[in-house]
Amino acid sequence: MSHVGKKFPNITVNAMDEMGDTIKINVLEEAKKQNKKVVLFWYPKDFTFVCPTELHAFQEALGEFEKRNTMVIGASCDTAEVHFAWLNTPKDEGGIQGVTYPILADSNRNLSGALGILDITSASYDENENYIVEGDNVTYRATYLIDEEGTVFHEGINHMPLGRNVSEFLRMIDAYTHVQKNGEVCPANWEEGKTAMTADRKGVASYLSSN
Numbered sequence: 001m002s003h004v005g006k007k008f009p010n011i012t013v014n015a016m017d018e019m020g021d022t023i024k025i026n027v028l029e030e031a032k033k034q035n036k037k038v039v040l041f042w043y044p045k046d047f048t049f050v051c052p053t054e055l056h057a058f059q060e061a062l063g064e065f066e067k068r069n070t071m072v073i074g075a076s077c078d079t080a081e082v083h084f085a086w087l088n089t090p091k092d093e094g095g096i097q098g099v100t101y102p103i104l105a106d107s108n109r110n111l112s113g114a115l116g117i118l119d120i121t122s123a124s125y126d127e128n129e130n131y132i133v134e135g136d137n138v139t140y141r142a143t144y145l146i147d148e149e150g151t152v153f154h155e156g157i158n159h160m161p162l163g164r165n166v167s168e169f170l171r172m173i174d175a176y177t178h179v180q181k182n183g184e185v186c187p188a189n190w191e192e193g194k195t196a197m198t199a200d201r202k203g204v205a206s207y208l209s210s211n
Helices: 027-034 050-060 062-067 080-087 110-115 166-182 201-210
Strands: 012-016 022-026 037-042 070-076 103-105 141-146 152-158
Touching: 012 080, 022 027, 027 037, 027 070, 027 141, 037 050, 037 166, 050 062, 050 070, 050 166, 062 070, 062 166, 080 103, 141 166, 152 166
Parallel strands: 037 070, 070 103
Antiparallel strands: 012 022, 012 103, 037 141, 141 152
C-alpha cells in the first residue's frame, strides 16, 4: 500500500546517533517539531556490500540536504549495537566510520512492518499489532521523502542489488519545494532553475510549445 500523500506512521524507533548513543526517534514528530523535510532511506543489513556505498553517498551529500532544510536518517532492522560496531569500522574495511546522521534500529520490525517493506512472503502480528520477528527478515532499499507536516511526498523501493542515486532525491526535494512556494507543477526532468508550469491546459500547452 502506498504512503504517498499520507502521514508517515506515528511510530517511535530506537536509533544510534553519531556519538554512539542509543536514542529514540519518531520520524513524523521530528519533521513537524523541527519544521524540516526528511529523507529516510532503508537498507537491508549492516556489514554487507551495496549498503555501505549508499550510507557514504548520503553522508557526502549531507551538506546539500542541509541547505534544503532536510534531515537525513538511515534505517535497517539491525540493533543499535550492531550499528555502533559498523560505525566504528573504517571505510577501507567495509565500514561506515564517518557517518554522522542517525540510523534507525528497527529490530522489532514495527516500523518496517507498518510500511510493508520487509522481504517476507507473509507478515504476522501479535495481539498488540506488533510485528512478530521471523528469522532474519530484512527490508528492501526503500526511500521516503517527508515534508514539514509529516506527509510523504515520494516513496521508492529498490530490490537488494540496486543502489540508489542520491542526486535524484535532491532533485525531488527541489521540485517539491518549488511546488510548495510557487504553486506550479514540475514537468519531466525538471531541475532547479528550469521552467515549471501551471496545472491547466494553457500551462501545459505553453510549456510543450517552448520545450
